[in-house]
Amino acid sequence: MAPLLEMRGISKVFPGVRALDNVSLTVEPGEIHAICGENGAGKSTLMKVLSGVYPHGSYEGDILYDGLPLTCRNIRDSEDRGIIIIHQELALVPLLSIAENLFLGNEVAKRGVINWAEAFQKTETLLRKVGLSEAPTTKVEKLGVGKQQLIEIAKALAKDVRLLILDEPTAALQENDSQKLLDLMLELKAQGVTQIIISHKLNEIGRVADRITIIRDGATVSTLNKADISEDRIIRDMVGRDMAHRYPDRTPNIGEVLMEVKGWNVWHPDQKDRQMIHDASFHVRRGEIVGIAGLMGAGRTELAMSLFGRSYGQTISGQVTLGGKVADTSTVARAIDAGLAYVTEDRKVLGLVLEEPIVRNITLANLFGVSSKGVLSLRRETQVAEEYRRAMNIRTPGVMQRVVNLSGGNQQKVVLSKWLFTDPQVLILDEPTRGIDVGAKFEIYGIMNDLAAQGRGVVMISSEMPELLGMCDRIYVMNEGRIVGELARSEASQERIMALILQAEGKAA
Incomplete structure (x- = not known):
């Protein structure tokens, strides 16, 4: 035929x-x-x-x-x-x-x-x-x-x-x-x-x-x-090479508690009687990659966005400490100043200005870093963007390329660069490898490991359980807006995670 x-x-x-x-x-x-x-x-x-x-x-x-x-x-x-x-x-x-x-x-x-x-x-x-x-x-x-x-x-x-x-x-x-x-x-x-x-x-x-x-x-x-x-x-x-290990090797060097969230409660932005996050408490140590697992609708993104400048929800209560001090995360600008950054799961709508060039996207969250007395320096912007282009292996002819013309993996690296330029102490990554290929995934895993090696804290939200198990030192499990369990790397498995979710659903019923 x-x-x-x-x-x-x-x-x-x-x-x-x-x-x-x-x-x-x-x-x-x-x-x-x-x-x-x-x-x-x-x-x-x-x-x-x-x-x-x-x-x-x-x-x-x-x-x-x-x-x-x-x-x-x-x-x-x-x-x-x-x-x-x-x-x-x-x-x-x-x-x-x-x-x-x-x-x-x-x-x-x-x-x-x-x-x-x-x-x-x-x-x-x-x-x-x-x-x-x-x-x-x-x-x-x-x-x-x-x-x-x-x-x-x-x-x-x-x-x-x-x-x-x-x-x-x-x-x-x-x-x-x-x-x-x-x-x-x-x-x-x-x-x-x-x-x-x-x-x-x-x-x-x-x-x-x-x-x-x-x-x-x-x-x-x-x-x-x-x-x-x-x-x-x-x-x-x-x-073009064998990948015997899907996740890069890493020897954790975990220090003292860097961020702690206590009694975090969030209500739906439009439905005042609907509580989305119930009394959530967790912590992240220096040099640690912490995962948040859960099924769709468990409240993982709502928790992350509400922590980052109250970008989601209303009537939010609870306490966030960073570096041992109570942190003001009531607006995005204040959350950034406190040392928090959030990489959204929707890079095209919420993470990037697609029609703008790479250079503008990378510096967008930290304009003070490329300006003097309120005046932007194009030379400094270009210098910063070039540094991140090389460090993150963003495949592009130059930093003036519009972001809309980049592949998904390279777009994700631009989003990461934008938030790394704010010099965060804790970086929350929401579905950081969604829609990108295995090669780009491996590179992003390497970036996460580098951040942890620098003594920063990384929070990883992912719907792919093998990814959480391969990358995280500890995993919190969420179900219907509640943290229902915590697993160390040594005891975590897909079966244990699902068991915690099903137990929580059984109690709720």
């Missing part, structure tokens, strides 16, 4: 960067083909070439689709051929209904008049196909991210998709939603829909992919059949 898609010798150059260098990819009809690589390897760029985001003529190489040359001038051209891409940032309009979103730009209309009865009927059929039972009139803003992702797939099905491209489809999903999406991919495969998935989650790739192509530094490294797929092989091809 002839391939559905062949991409031959694809090269794409941006100013100062060769994003793709002679990449080749073959996709067979009806298969699920995974594409893996580190952040910045060129995966998304390759798919944008295929889908017409980067039009024919803006790249070198040839694309054959159904055996014929594919020369897309825009996304509409590729969609007309049945090639649909679902980007990591969902392209839905929150204030419109499901039906309106499904047929936006593809309206069910005759002579300019929309047939709503037919649109709703088609919407119900499409929603059933993706396992949803919501009414067609439901506004998208009322739905969780998992259901929105399924609506994006329903939208693709409405356009008679033949080749579905999913870019990091489960990056922001909970475990249950991720499993539903993977099940749907397998169902679509059974219906003859060919799919390409870009993902960093190697266990998910192993579950659904028939073949996998690995890209490194903009070039094709290997294509593996399902029988040859293993995490060790994928990692070796992705990063």
